[in-house]
Amino acid sequence: MRNARARSSAGSMPTRGLSRRSLMQSAGGLSIAAAVPFALTACGTSGGTTGGKTAIRFLYATGDETWNSVAKGVADAFNAKSATAIVELEPLPAGTDYPTAMKTMDATGNWPALVDMRDTLTYLEAGKLAPIPASVTDLLNDEVYAPVEDGDVYIVPTTALNGELGFNMVYDKDYFAEHSLAVPTTYAEFIALLDAIKANGDAPLATAAGEIWPSDQLWKPLAAPTFAQYSEAGGFWNAVRAGDASLADLREPLQRLKDITDEYVLEGWQSTQDAQTTTLLVNRQAVMATSSAGIGRLNDVNKVDPDFNAGIFYLPADDGKLNVLKNSVNGDTASGFAISAQAQEDGKQYDAAVEFLEFYFSVEACDLMEETGMIAPNIKASDEVVRNSTIPGAEDYFALLANPSLNWFANETTWAGFSTFHTFFRQARIEMQDGQTTIDECIAKAQEEFDNQAENE
């Protein structure tokens, strides 16, 4: 107690122990000390150099292990080869949804040079992206990229542009063979298949909504026949915006979503994460699992259990058509590589990003991607790429591409506010699937949100 009081007294009489001058110097020193972290922070955001090379960051969305391996493999190969640049991988944390992570990154003003882009229109309109030069686009087939209104290209694909063909059902082929089950060719056959598996006392389908976005994996193929009807007219969402369609037109697919969830989906889907569905399948806790990774998911299954005999099919419509979304290479739904405007301001970072993209679209890198289990992007030198046909089940994916029932459709969203609605709609659907709201309530809620967002545009 005495010591405390003595210290307190000393504090109240500064002129005795410390001169005013020394106090001023101390205070000034503190001010500088406080400023140092800011200076250091400012230095840390630019990327800088590593061993004389320009270091750039590559931010990408994780999800399936195959894409993670491809990103790492190509970056490592590039880093070993390049004399001027080095790519540092920056995976988005698992469990975060993409818009949240992107917005958080944007709020820090700390953009990586290379971004695995979503919600492209939002960021393009905000001036956050830099044009991709002809030295990159010249390596690609003409149909997989396109300039926007200002004549520049801002996004190029990370993988083969097969739309949403990767939104598959992954299934246990041995189980199908054992129980004389066949891949369904119509929606009715699909329901019959689910009934047959359920009758065997097994869980037909594992799906995930723990991270919100995987809830699309079951929804999108179910809604595809409705969306496809509006393909020629500019897409369903634009029709809703124009008043030519409404959310009520999605009642049937929403009803099907609810029925499948209630009757056939493995319990616990609300908190299950995307990657866990692979484990559920391989552990034989479910006979089928939803996926949006196409061959990548087959590769994951093969890694977890090389003896597991996996196959994939796409959910057919009532008429047997396989309606698959394939939007134009621009628009808000376009995804792929983008270079940040922040990198362009830096100059060196932009050059390094361009160098990496030139490598990414080389035959050498494409071979590496195929070897790792991902279908390489559509480059002009595709004939020279060594295709990987060793992944069990991959033949099912290639068969889908050649399936006569395959019907590509477009559902463009040409307004940035759709991203906001899209996130909301996912959660509203999960809420409905979970029984917290009725289908009518879900439709009304989603329509209100859609109208609000459209009005704000």
Add this chain to the structure above:
Amino acid sequence: MTVQTAERPAAVRGGRARPAPDRRLTRHRAVMLLFIAPALIVYVLMVIAPSIQSIQLSLTDWDGINPAYEYVGFANYQDILTSDRFWNATKNTLILGLGSAVVVNAVALGVALMLDKLHHAQGFFRTIVYLPALVSGFIAATIWKYMLNFNFGAVNTVLRDLGFDDAAMDWLGDNDIVVGVLLFIICFTLGGNTTLIYLANLQSVPQDLVEAARIDGASRGQVFRYVTWPMLAGAVTVNMTLMMIAGWTIFDQVMVLTAGGPGFVSETMAFFIYKVGFGEYRAGYGSAAAIVLFIVVLATTVLANKYMRSREVQA
């Protein structure tokens, strides 16, 4: 007038004039201000200025990305106050805020009373009780997420192995229980500090008062009711206030464990603000929600504090 009177003697003496007390005080204040200036500048730049700016942003339709935005008046506030999603988040925040404040304080007081009575290994048990508070909320939530996983988690595995299959639940996916599970995890993580504050206060209760009460024939319960409990009034105020503020701003546990789901059912106000502002590109709307949260926190904290302070006076 006073200053002139004070300066005159020094001038008359012709010696070196000593600084007048007021001027000296001003200089001392200047020096003190200089010391706090770095922290103050950082605080103003990082907390106060953005907070004030959020009032302005709450009146706009800013998406948080595009530098261009328009003023929309009070439309964001109108949307928020008529949104079921917002009121659900408010309800959850109240449940988690008040619930964790009451539960944590009750449990922490009980644990502190037990620790106070311990004569052996008190340090060891005190460490055990405090350990969960040393783990960051994010890490603790991640561990709980693995433990509570429906298909692979330790909790359900143990329940199934013991034959209680029906008791195995989707702890983080069942909309009927998910808020309760969040409350449990939050209480588990936040109890350490509260316990230590109670323990410190218990150990400072004058033993002569306790002994006097016992000599007067008071039972253990009566000693607690009439001696110990009134002496803890200050600690109760501090702990309840801290816990309520922590409860109002619960975010990381929700973010990691449920992401507000399934659907919107477990969103809290802090998470709602983050979600709409960052995940849904509605920074203006999120700012308006933040202003509403600020008002709610301020009002409830002031009211609760006022009540507890009045209780202290009575004690």
